[in-house]
Amino acid sequence: MNIGGTTKSHAKTALIFGVSGQDGAYLARHLLGKGCTVHGTSRDREMSSFANLRRLGIVDRVILHSAGLTDFRSVLEVINRVRPAEIYNLASQASVGLSFDQPVETLNSTINSTINILEAIRFLGLDTRFYNASSSECFGNTSAPADEAVPFHPRSPYGVGKAAAFWAVANYREAYGLFACSGILFNHESPLRPVRYVTQKIIRGAADIAERKAEVLELGDLSIARDWGWAPEYVDAMARMLAHDEPEDFVIATGEAHRLDAFVAQAFAYFGLDWRQHVRSNTALLRPSDILLSVGNPEKAKRLLGWSAERRMAEVVGGLLDAEMALRVAG
Structure with a gap:
């Protein structure tokens, strides 16, 4: 085999x-x-x-x-x-x-x-x-x-x-x-990630804002960079x-490493939105210690x-959003 x-x-x-x-x-x-x-x-x-x-x-x-x-x-x-x-x-x-x-x-x-x-x-x-x-x-x-x-x-x-x-x-x-x-x-x-993960929080937050179910998405440190597959x-x-x-x-x-704000920008661009008009950084969401760069x-x-x-970051974001919107249409 x-x-x-x-x-x-x-x-x-x-x-x-x-x-x-x-x-x-x-x-x-x-x-x-x-x-x-x-x-x-x-x-x-x-x-x-x-x-x-x-x-x-x-x-x-x-x-x-x-x-x-x-x-x-x-x-x-x-x-x-x-x-x-x-x-x-x-x-x-x-x-x-x-x-x-x-x-x-x-x-x-x-x-x-x-x-x-x-x-x-x-x-x-x-x-x-x-x-x-x-x-x-x-x-x-x-x-x-x-x-x-x-x-x-x-x-x-x-x-x-x-x-x-x-x-x-x-x-x-x-x-x-x-x-x-x-x-x-x-x-x-x-798409199987639970919502507590920041990637799903971003995906669902962007979709909610695009559907006018929310106005603002709060995240922690937007400058961290990750290797997303x-x-x-x-x-x-x-x-x-x-x-x-x-x-x-x-x-x-x-x-490849990409900053979190680049991931966010890619998600909001899917809906033709400028993420900077909808995303806020909240220090209450910061961890006691975090990784600035991981690749x-x-x-x-x-x-x-x-x-x-x-798949690289852009394709990952696109795949997550395609699955999220398909679920919303079906549900």
Whole structure:
């Protein structure tokens, strides 16, 4: 089975922890399209709506399980039951902003879930390939596009947790010979992002103002710059990492940074509006510490995995707005 590039897939069965999130849903769809049997977990499958899987039309094609990732026995049982060829860890508290309000929960969910999965693979003696979702937040500010050799300097509890999980994966790979790797993903967006993310706040705010449902959009620091990509493309990179011959860590990014005010301008231009007439900066929305510039160097992924981002910031904004307006017309 071919999963991107020239390498062949190791997987027939995949288990996705965090299947109900943005990346989990797109990854499930991607793997199903490659002929894999896909299992996914939620803390309580009977109570979860799996709205993203429903929105993509695949909820009935994913085999769902309940699993609490901070409970080792729960993790061990589901892995032993499924015995997958590939495991993707996409779970944990995923909001940088929320991590300042919930630092302990963020750190516990990120570090403990990763170690529990690694330890379960080791304990069961499985020949399972493991992907860990790391983050550009590990780097903190990047003075130049960051590659895999750039030291970490996280500036949020979320980034601290992701950095610790990254090194746990590296330790299990080196100490026990596990096929375990981390994808250091820079910002990647899609219509499945919840509204608490600034990108969706901008998209919905611009649409509301264009429809005269609102007059002003309040944001924090408009001068920050980010490397924005398209989430459905980034899950392809995850699958390629586990199809690669050796377990290696990869930066996944577009290689381009754009200021937040440029993202805003692009969104308002979609409606023929001048953003400066409608957007206000509110200091109450600033984080205790933030990253001024975050941009990645994806050269290694292009060279070894044959992966490169197709959509850049302008195409990402356009895709988000097309999806938002289609929902408004339908609803």
